[in-house]
Amino acid sequence: MYFNSAFTVMFSVECMLKIMAFGPKNYFRDRWNIFDFITVIGSITDVLVSELQESAFLSLGFLRLFRAARLIKLLRQGYSIRIILWTFIQSIKALPYVCLLITMLFFIYCIVGMQVFGNIKTDPHSQLNNHNNFQTFGDGILLLFRCATGENWQEIMLDCAAGKECEGSGESCGSSYTYLYFSTFNFLCSFIMLNLFVAVIMDNFDYLTRDSSILGPHHLDEFVRVWAEYDPGAT
Known part of the structure; x- marks a missing residue:
């Protein structure tokens, strides 16, 4: 329970800092950021429901799925993981x-x-x-x-x-x-x-x-992701 609350706070702070740095418009332009925002909202709701479970009239156990959704953030960090995901999709x-x-x-x-x-x-x-x-x-x-x-x-x-x-x-x-x-x-x-x-x-x-010289859809997604890091305003 304490680890869940700690990770929720960490992800919430990360989400707030990104919105302040990029601005709401540029932040929500990235689909991964939208996913992170939904995950944070769901995680906060999960923590609040867990604290008020004794007095709650409606069981919202499905909100615990947002805890597992945090692992999907790993797809943004590793190129090899994204290659495996693209292999599965193709x-x-x-x-x-x-x-x-x-x-x-x-x-x-x-x-x-x-x-x-x-x-x-x-x-x-x-x-x-x-x-x-x-x-x-x-x-x-x-x-x-x-x-x-x-x-x-x-x-x-x-x-x-x-x-x-x-x-x-x-x-x-x-x-x-x-x-x-x-x-x-x-x-x-x-x-x-x-x-x-x-x-x-x-x-x-x-x-x-x-061959890395052969361009594919996954290379385009990787280019868009890296370009957004250096030009978040899409100028």
Whole structure:
């Protein structure tokens, strides 16, 4: 509590000094300064509410989020941190295509799984139970997601092998292609599809750090930030 109040006072003094030095017009021209101002107002409100919590009729616990928002100020201090942030932002543009490809893979394998393994009788003592099965599309997607994470996918594969009892009949279910089905799915997801996320992020990080002579949007933001320090009045 005391540390929170101390940091709130420090940030408040910093905000006041900046407004006095740059002037309100130039201060609020910078989006980072606007963020700092909102954070300071929220932090002051958080301290006041914490002091009056016993007599308050309305709980404003969400104001504690402003304490964590102070850490975002670190993005202004380190160039490397901003490069990582820009890498994440640029990667978001390509990630939907990777997600679409993975969705198609899950959809195809789920449809095949429902046709081949949908009639296998569930057993609460096995990996194929009322919550993990191929009887419905939703359960099939969840089961495949579990296999993609590597959780007991071998046991699930063995429970779907040929010779298993069918639901509602004495016939045998399963398929001799079970091992091929689960092995290929696990290989595609674990070693190819999921690594595409890492490949996209690494490719964007390499582009942003490859050559400083190649100008990009992050260089423009850095130029504007440095220029504002030497010419706060934008003269």
